[in-house]
Amino acid sequence: GQQVMQIPQYQHVQEGEDFTTYCNSSTTLSNIQWYKQRPGGHPVFLIQLVKSGEVKKQKRLTFQFGEAKKNSSLHITATQTTDVGTYFCAGRGAFGNEKLTFGTGTRLTIIP
């Protein structure tokens, strides 16, 4: 079955440093979504990427979908304490399968 891995599993950064998490799928995806889960909270949808090579930005967050549609990345510039949480990618299969397969997640902690 489809597997989605994320690296790193944990990341500790000084406030103001940049952060990147990478997502890799075992199969080609039709689209990929990103979610953020604050400590003690539930996942919240951030964005969806659909096109090969697509890049989208949300303020300090930059999301990228690989050319082969098997990998994606999330980059945060100049992290702030509000960025703390676990970031999940989630991919939907290439043949329109309704179910998302969530990645393993990257937990980001910020050192003030």
Place this chain on the structure above:
Amino acid sequence: SQTIHQWPATLVQPVGSPLSLECTVEGTSNPNLYWYRQAAGRGLQLLFYSVGIGQISSEVPQNLSASRPQDRQFILSSKKLLLSDSGFYLCAWTSGGIYGYTFGSGTRLTVV
């Protein structure tokens, strides 16, 4: 606007006791509904999903079951809880296709 309600927020149950968690969605019709479980510090495991009333698909064989008695109601049940059933249970909905998932606030279940 659409909202999703999930209750209770926390639950402590003895081993062998029954379980019933309820999730309801407002402001939409015929949503796709999902039950996920998240172990402490871990990723999201899809348990059940439903694309319509009475239509339940199980992802992981276990002592849990799900039902969808009404269009916007999704129930997770167990006849006899195991210690391994402890975790954070999340209900989610989507209108399908390319849309992101909206998660409920979750139920933290501790089986003692």
